[in-house]
Amino acid sequence: MSFLATPQFLTFDAPLALQSGASIRDYTLAYETYGTLNADRSNAVLICHALNASHHVAGVYEGQPKSEGWWDNMIGPGKSVDTNRFFVIGINNLGSCFGSTGPMHTHPDTGRVYGADFPVITVEDWVNAQARLLDALGIQQLAAVMGGSLGGMQALSWTLQYPERMRHAVVVASAPNLNAENIAFNEVARRAIVTDPDFHGGHFYEHNVVPKRGLRIARMIGHITYLSDDVMNEKFGRELREAVVDSATGYRYSTQDVEFQIESYLRYQGDKFSEYFDANTYLLITRALDYFDPARAFGGSLSAALAQARCRFLLVSFSTDWRFSPQRSREIVKGLLDNRRDVSYAEIDAPHGHDAFLLDDPRYLNVVRAYFEREVAA
C-alpha cells in the first residue's frame, strides 16, 4: 500500500482572465501535495494531468486501499520522482469534474449551474491558474513541471508562459499540437455527446439526466486510440466472449449482442466512464486539446515559439503510440535544438500505445528516475 494522500482546496476570488476574452471568478482549485517543501522553496515539482485524471496523482486515501493516484507508480518515496527529495504538487484543472470548479458548479453571476455556459478553457488558461496556486503556496520557482499527453502540453506551455519560474520540463507522450486525425476523433466524440437527446444543450443537470449514450461512445473511441494495434490483438484478438456450443463457428450470429471480447471490454469501459465523467467537462477538455498550438502565434514556426523557453527538457515517447507518435515528440526536440536548448529525449520501445505513459515499463520509469536524480536534483 502506498502513503496517505489528502486533497486540499483553495478558492480564488479575483477574476482570472481567459484566452477567449471571458473570465472566471470565485473558483476553487483542488490539489494534493506529497513530500516536504525545503527551506529555500526550490524542490517543488508540479504534475499536470491529462483528460481523465485529477489532482490525485499518488498515494491512497485513508480507508481506501485501492485508491492509488493515477501516477502512483511514478511518484512517491523512493520512486522515479522521489517524494523524499521533492515536494510534488498535483493539481486538478479548471473545468474538471473531479474537485476544481467545473460545469456542474454554480455560476456566481447567475446562481445557476454553469453547464454549457462554463467558459471555454485553454491549456494556457490552466497554466495561469496553476501559477496562481503556486503564488498562494509561496513557490516562486519550480524544480520541474511534468505531465503526460495533455499534461505534457501543459508542461510545454509552462516553459513558454513562465520561462523563469521553472528549471526543468518533463514532457511525456505528448505533441506540439493535435493533427487533423486527433481533432477528428475528438469531434466524433463531441458530436456523440452533443446529439444525445439527454444533453439538453449542456443543461442536462436541470433535467436530472446525463447524456450517457454519448459519453459511452466518446469513451469507446478514446480507448481505441489509447491502445496500440499490437496490444489489442494480443489482449483480445478475435476471441469470442462465449462461443456457442452448437454453432460450427462458435458465433451466435447477432448484430447487437456482444460476440467478441473486445466488444465486451469497450462496452464495459464506456459504461463505467458514463457513470462518473461529466459531459461538459469532456467537451471542454477535448477543445483545450484541439486549441493547443504554441506555434500558431509564430506563423506556424514551432522553433520560433520555443525560443521563449529557458529551462532544460526531458522528452519521452513510446514506439507504438499512434495518438501522439514519437514523430510528434521529435518535432518538439527539433524545435528546442534549433534554439540550442538542453534536451534529453528517450523513445521507449513499448507495445502499449499511448497508454504506455501510465504503465510500469521499467525502462521508462528508469529514464525518468535518472533524469530527476542526475539533472533535477543536481
Place this chain on the structure above:
Amino acid sequence: MSFLATPQFLTFDAPLALQSGASIRDYTLAYETYGTLNADRSNAVLICHALNASHHVAGVYEGQPKSEGWWDNMIGPGKSVDTNRFFVIGINNLGSCFGSTGPMHTHPDTGRVYGADFPVITVEDWVNAQARLLDALGIQQLAAVMGGSLGGMQALSWTLQYPERMRHAVVVASAPNLNAENIAFNEVARRAIVTDPDFHGGHFYEHNVVPKRGLRIARMIGHITYLSDDVMNEKFGRELREAVVDSATGYRYSTQDVEFQIESYLRYQGDKFSEYFDANTYLLITRALDYFDPARAFGGSLSAALAQARCRFLLVSFSTDWRFSPQRSREIVKGLLDNRRDVSYAEIDAPHGHDAFLLDDPRYLNVVRAYFEREVAA
C-alpha cells in the same frame, strides 16, 4: 461521360440456407452487366462491393451524367478491366439498402418490414447468393472475381467456396479477417446506431423516424479509418473553417460550433450518409466483416484454409492503408505461397489510406490492367 448502365433485378423463390442456420426466400438481387458474354460463356468477371456501394459499378444512368458507378475509373471500354473484352457483372448484396432485398423490405412470412429481423448474413452467404445469380445467367465458370476491402473478402471466399468456378481472384486492399481494432471501430459505430432513441430496436420504419444521430457518428468514424494520417494533414491540417477576425488566435472558442475544416468535412459526410443509408444494413454489413475469418474452421491456420483455392491470384495493397494494412495482404500471399498457388502481389506506395482502392492512382490501375491483359485474358 461514361457509357449507359441499366440495373436489372432477379427474384429467387427457393430458400437460401444461411450460415447462421436461418434461411431467406423470395428475395431479389439487383445487378448490372457491362460488355458482352462470349459464345463459350468464359469471359465473365464478377465485381463484389464493399460497405457503401452497390451493383452500380460502372457507367452512368440515362439522364444522370454524374451517376458514375463506384469503380467507373477501373471498369469500362478500354479501361483496366476492359468491357470490350470482358462481361462484367456488378451485384448488390443481400441486406443492402441499394436494390437487393434488405431490412427495409417486407418479410414474406410476416408481411411486416424486416427491420432488425432481417437474418444475419455472412460473406459466405453473399457468395452463395452470387453463385445462384450466375447459375441463372448460365455462367458456369468466371474468368475472375474481383473486389476491394469487404469486396476483396468476397473474392477470397469465392476461391474457397467455389474453387472450380473461377480462374482468377483479384483481391484489393483487403484482409483475411478483421483484427481487434477493426472490430472495435465497427462496434462503436454499431453502439452509436443501436443506442440512438430513434432506432427503436431496429423497427424505426414503423415509427417513421431514422436513427440519423447514430448513422452520422458511424460514418464519421468510418471516414477517419478510410483516410491516412498524411492525407488528412495535407487536406485539412489544423485549418480553421473561418478565422474570427478580432480574435488573436482566429479561434471562436466554442465547444460545439465548427472550428476546424476537418470537423466541417466529417459533419458533412455524416449528414449526407444519414440521409440515404439504412441503419439495419449498417449493422448487418459491419457484422459480416467481423465474422469473416476463413482460417477459423482450420484451427486458425490461413494456409490450411487457402489449400482449397485453385485459381490464380492478384493481391494489391496500399502503403498508407491502416485499416487493412499491407501486412494483412501479405498474410494472404504467404498462405497462398505455402500452398504453391500462383500469386502476383503489388504494394502500391500511395498516400490516401484505405480509400486508395477507389482512386485514380495510375500505378494501381496499370497493375490491374496488366494482370487482366496478360493473365486473365490469356
